[in-house]
Amino acid sequence: MAAVIAIVVIVGIIVLIALVLMGIYNGLVRSRVRSREAWSGIDVQLKRRADLIPNLVETVRGYAAHERQTFENVTRARAMLQQAGTAAEAAQANNFLTQTLRSLFAVAENYPELKANQNFLDLQNELSDIEEKIAYARQFYNRNVTDFNTRIQTFPSVIVANMFGFKQFEFFEAPEEAREVPKVSFAPPPAPAAPPSASPAAPPEPPDSPPES
Numbered sequence: 001m002a003a004v005i006a007i008v009v010i011v012g013i014i015v016l017i018a019l020v021l022m023g024i025y026n027g028l029v030r031s032r033v034r035s036r037e038a039w040s041g042i043d044v045q046l047k048r049r050a051d052l053i054p055n056l057v058e059t060v061r062g063y064a065a066h067e068r069q070t071f072e073n074v075t076r077a078r079a080m081l082q083q084a085g086t087a088a089e090a091a092q093a094n095n096f097l098t099q100t101l102r103s104l105f106a107v108a109e110n111y112p113e114l115k116a117n118q119n120f121l122d123l124q125n126e127l128s129d130i131e132e133k134i135a136y137a138r139q140f141y142n143r144n145v146t147d148f149n150t151r152i153q154t155f156p157s158v159i160v161a162n163m164f165g166f167k168q169f170e171f172f173e174a175p176e177e178a179r180e181v182p183k184v185s186f187a188p189p190p191a192p193a194a195p196p197s198a199s200p201a202a203p204p205e206p207p208d209s210p211p212e213s
Helices: 002-061 068-083 087-108 118-151 157-164
Strands: none
Touching: 002 068, 002 087, 002 118, 002 157, 068 087, 087 118
16 A cells, blocks of 8 residues: 555656646747747848838939948948848847948938938838837847746756757847937028127217317
8 A cells, every 4th residue: 555655656746747847848938939929020120121221222322323332331231131140140230231321311411302302201211110110129029038048047947948959049139329210300401690780880979169269
């Protein structure tokens, strides 16, 4: 009888451990899925941003064809973004693209007709909207990655993670200056100040009256 009880206890402990391990494994899988889904949100916005670049470059080129170096830098940054294979590479390429777009918009500042071009305005507004969505998606993704990476490094989850080969996700980072949405100022230049009006000349003083004799 004692042997049967011992066997039952051992089996119960094994089943309990198996259930705990299964629960940990399922939790890691769910966390990994959430991180991948969060990354897909970033990936969609990055592709939208890359798709805007050719139209934006061609619009600016129509007014400033001589700015060849600027156009080449933007095109190269777009290619880097499209070829990025990891979150870190995508973040680096996206930051480089942001810097080159600032140069492109700086060129646009010198062409009032371009700044008033409706196609350029629409592209700039759409780009700003995408930048805001990338910023939100980055926060959501990094939050999920933090949760997942913490799980696979803490006990007892680390045991299951090592057993089944769970790997850490890379963060999608952006320096502070790259988080600002590149914008062009369309405010009209301030009107020149009016010159001060000349004060009226004082009337001449009357001559001194002749002395009385």
